[in-house]
Amino acid sequence: MQDKIKNIESLEELQSLYTATFGKNGTMTLRLREMSKMSADERVELNKENATLRELFKVRQTELEQAALMQKLKTEFVDVTLDTEPKNRGTLHPLTETLSQIGAILESLGYTMWTGPEIEDDWHNFTALNTPSYHPARDMQDSFFLDNGNVLRTQTSAIQIRAMEGNGVPIKMFGVGRTYRKEMDATHSPMFGQIEGLYVDKIDAHITMSDLVATIRTMLERYFERKLEMRIRPSYFPFTEPSIEIDIKWNGDRWLEIAGAGMVHPNVLRNCGVNPDEYQGFAFGFGWDRIAMLKFGLDDIRQFYDGDVRWLKNSGFEA
């Protein structure tokens, strides 16, 4: 009996043997009931046996419970030292975020995104844009020239020339990229981002100034997610005629200059091999840092480019 208990392998079997021994009609129970008929020595013997068996059951039960627990721990093992979610996911840079938002809006209006080289030749950055070398408008921008006569692109308008040369017309595109000018203060950085739209089609497609203004309004109102008060001022750019500048009312009192725009100058079309008697269209351009600053409520453009991780983390930009 004692060996039997020691060799039992499951708690269920142990339980049933226990019942068979100590239950109402269990072997030990029945023997204990006969105790009065026994001699004193037999009683001592039986009590001893009774106590030993109970002890053995208890020991075996503990052993089997322990083994079951170990088994469970093995199969249901949880490694608490493993890391959970990555802690530093990072966020998109606010300018990247801005570009993808504006890009999505323009694409939804049918525009295709183009990029171009940041080191431009004179033709694409100036001459084709109706700004030949003697043109006074070259002084409108303080440019970084390279020794070989190339220039760090001063405006993404250069991409529009490349797009018209490469794709021909009709065309509906926007160019995005970094641009460079010698200027630096709270609202100007020597490197900044521009986005420029271009839409040129046959004369009888009737692309007009109203379409231009409506396009800019749609884009800005979707970007800022609200209705905007807009103002249009006459302006001058060598590559558009007529030219306008677009301001929006900000914080209820201030007019802020947001974009330059106009109908593409016939010379620009001609420079790209397009006949201005058959085709016309509009172009617009703006700084994407500028609109990002407005949306995020920032007052210094240079923060975008400092690469200060503490600033990026604390400025509340959400990816």
Ligand code: PHE
């Ligand atoms: N390229 C102009 C600038 O840098 C903006 C502009 C683009 C104006 C297209 C008219 C048409 O300010």
